[in-house]
Amino acid sequence: xxxxxxxxxxxxxxxxxxxxxxxxxxxxxxxxxxxxxxxxxxxxxxxxxxxxxxxxxxxxxxxxxxxxxxxxxxxxxxxxxxxxxxxxxxxxxxxxxxxxxxxxxxxxxxxxxxxxxxxxxxxxxxxxxxxxxxxxxxxxxxxxxxxxxxxxxxxxxxxxxxxxxxxxxxxxxxxxxxxxxxxxxxxxxxxxxxxxxxxxxxxxxxxxxxxxxxxxxxxxxxxxxxxxxxxxxxxxxxxxxxxxxxxxxxxxxxxxxxxxxxxxxxxxxxxxxxxxxxxxxxxxxxxxxxxxxxxxxxxxxxxxxxxxxxxxxxxxxxxxxxxxxxxxxxxxxxxxxxxxxxxxxxxxxxxxxxxxxxxxxxxxxxxxxxxxxxxxxxxxxxxxxxxxxxxxxxxxxxxxxxxxxx
Numbered sequence: 166x167x168x169x170x171x172x173x174x175x176x177x178x179x180x181x182x183x184x185x186x187x188x189x190x191x192x193x194x195x196x197x198x199x200x201x202x203x204x205x206x207x208x209x210x211x212x213x214x215x216x217x218x219x220x221x222x223x224x225x226x227x228x229x230x231x232x233x234x235x236x237x238x239x240x241x242x243x244x245x246x247x248x249x250x251x252x253x254x255x256x257x258x259x260x261x262x263x264x265x266x267x268x269x270x271x272x273x274x275x276x277x278x279x280x281x282x283x284x285x286x287x288x289x290x291x292x293x294x295x296x297x298x299x300x301x302x303x304x305x306x307x308x309x310x311x312x313x314x315x316x317x318x319x320x321x322x323x324x325x326x327x328x329x330x331x332x333x334x335x336x337x338x339x340x341x342x343x344x345x346x347x348x349x350x351x352x353x354x355x356x357x358x359x360x361x362x363x364x365x366x367x368x369x370x371x372x373x374x375x376x377x378x379x380x381x382x383x384x385x386x387x388x389x390x391x392x393x394x395x396x397x398x399x400x401x402x403x404x405x406x407x408x409x410x411x412x413x414x415x416x417x418x419x420x421x422x423x424x425x426x427x428x429x430x431x432x433x434x435x436x437x438x439x440x441x442x443x444x445x446x447x448x449x450x451x452x453x454x455x456x457x458x459x460x461x462x463x464x465x466x467x468x469x470x471x472x473x474x475x476x477x478x479x480x481x482x483x484x485x486x487x488x489x490x491x492x493x494x495x496x497x498x499x500x501x502x503x504x505x506x507x508x509x510x511x512x513x514x515x516x517x518x519x520x521x522x523x524x525x526x527x528x529x530x531x532x533x534x535x536x537x538x539x540x541x542x543x544x545x546x547x548x549x550x551x552x553x554x555x556x557x558x559x560x561x562x563x564x565x566x567x568x569x570x571x
Contacts, residue, residue, distance in 0.1 A: 196525045199229040200518060201264035202252075203277065204236040209480040209495075210271040211239025211503035212510060214288070217246040219515040224251030228522055233261045240503040266521075268514065270314075271497070272296060278303035284545070286527050288514070290314045291542060292496075294469055298557050301548075308546035310527055316550075317513075317540035328375050329509040331464075333499040335379025335435065338462045339368070341501075342431040343387070345460045345484070345491050352491070353458035355430060358387035365390050369425050371446050371471055372435035373397070373404035373414070376464050380433050385410050392425050394446075417446060427454050434463035436471035447472040449488075457489035467496035528571050531564075538564055 200223065202215060213236055215223070220230045230252045234244055244254045255261060262280035268288040269277075278300055281287070287304070291313035304311055314326040343357035344350060346366070359365025368384040370377045373395035381391050385408070392413040395401050401414040415421045426432065426447070432455065436446060452461070452474045463475035470477070474487050475494045483495035499506035517537075524530040531538050542550035544567050554561035 196522055197227050197229065198266055198518065198522050198526075199231065199264040201261040201267040202230065202232045202236050203258060203261045203267065203269050204233040205239075205269050205271045207271045207274060209500060210497055211480075211500040212270045212497075212506045213237050213240050213242065213503075214268045214270060214507070214510045214514050216240075216508055216511040217242055217250040217252075219511040220247055220252045221250035222515060223518060226519060226522065228518070229253070229264075231255060231261050231264055233258060237507075239500070240507040242504075242507075266518065270510070273300060273304065273311075275300045275303055278307060281307045281309060283307040283309070286310045286312070288312050288314065291316065292467060293552055293556065294467075296553070296556075301553065301557065304543055305546045305548065309543055310541065310545055311543035312537075312540040313542055313550075314540070316542070318536040320536055322536070325513045326510065329513065330499045330506065331374065331376035331435075332379045333502060333506055333509065334464045335376040335381075335433075336383045337498055337501055338376075338380050338433050338464060339383035339387070339431075341493055342368070342433070342460045342462060345493065346430060346458075350484075350491075352460075355458075357384070357431065358389055360388070366430040367392065367425075367428050368431040368433065369394070369429040370433045370435060371395075372437065372465070373400040374435055374437055376435040377433070378404060378407055380435060380464075381408055381412065384431075385412065389431075392429075394422055394425075422447075423451060423454065426451055427456070429455060430459050432459070432461045432472070434461070434465055434471040434475070436465050437468075445471060445473040447474075449473045452490055453488045455488070455490050458491065460491045460493065462493045464498065466494050470494075528568065531568055532571075538568070544568070 223230055232247045232252045232254050234254055234256050237247060248254050258280050263282045266286045272290050272292045287309050317324060317326055319325050346352045346355045346357050348354045355366060357366050366389045368389045368391050370380055370393045373393055384391050393404060394415050394417055396417050405414060461472060463470045463472045465471050466475050466477050475492055477496050478494050480495040480497055480500055483493050485492050521527055521530050541564055542553060544564055547567060548554055548559055548561045549564040551561045
């Protein structure tokens with residue numbers, strides 16, 4: 166007969182048992198992953214997601230990195246830089262696209278989707294506006310788990326890729342504007358900034374976000390007068406506090422905005438757009454009122470743009486003139502400083518891949534990391550992004566429910 170001992174153990178005959186907690190899930194050991202870095206040549210894309218130093222760290226931890234020949238050339242990394250740090254170099258796109266994880270910067274094309282062997286993890290920018298149904302269909306049939314750069318979040322709720330690229334775009338936009346205001350490109354010969362006895366240039370920024378913040382910092386540092394517009398008073402107050410300098414801020418009041426544009430030397434569009442269709446803060450009629458030789462740079466052009474006269478162009482041919490105003494419009498502006506952008510991307514994805522290997526694979530990591538799940542738009546070939554579902558008239562499934570089944 167079973168009796169309870171004085172020590173509190175449950176005894177059965179002469180054997181004593183200590184109650185223990187039930188292990189609900191077994192501990193997953195480290196898993197080696199292979200990572201493919203294809204050569205991105207679409208739309209003048211020069212960035213690469215992992216630097217040679219990052220490759221060294223991943224290889225030292227037991228992972229494999231396969232690089233397509235010439236992939237790092239745009240960021241001035243040679244194949245030797247990568248091979249010296251443990252990467253395997255290949256001429257074969259098929260081999261690069263057959264790894265466990267494939268990461269590239271530009272959105273996937275239909276041809277690149279054909280190279281995939283299936284049941285893999287792929288990382289890239291998504292660009293909902295540009296994605297076509299044929300390419301999405303191929304990714305679905307390959308049963309991949311696809312993660313979008315621009316949707317990734319960290320534990321602080323910040324989108325790390327978008328934050329980093331926005332910082333770069335903001336600073337770069339001011340440097341570009343300075344170049345095109347000068348005589349160098351046939352501009353009106355104006356110095357972006359201010360010196361003693363000369364009226365400083367005026368910079369108007371649309372959007373009190375990260376890109377707008379870094380553009381404002383750069384412009385203020387050169388001595389320009391800066392005016393910032395946003396539809397949120399909270400964003401404007403936060404922007405003012407972060408920048409730490411006095412600058413003119415306003416909500417989108419039509420008369421105030423029109424007055425600012427008439428005297429502006431530079432207009433920078435930095436609005437964050439979520440809708441599939443563009444919604445213009447700056448109309449073509451407003452652009453017509455701007456000074457001849459002034460410069461427009463739309464940093465939100467890859468998401469539809471916030472200025473009606475801007476066009477989504479390749480980085481090799483980004484400049485055109487309309488209504489006497491110079492337009493600089495390229496969807497992948499950070500590629501203009503590809504090495505800096507590549508290092509920023511590498512700082513994000515190196516620890517992510519190491520965490521994936523330590524967790525035993527993407528499924529386990531997604532279970533542990535709800536923020537990473539924000540970036541998933543395909544899970545084993547099942548659509549999980551509602552926006553894509555609306556665009557293509559397809560049903561999207563709940564990712565949390567799908568993961569719980571594994």
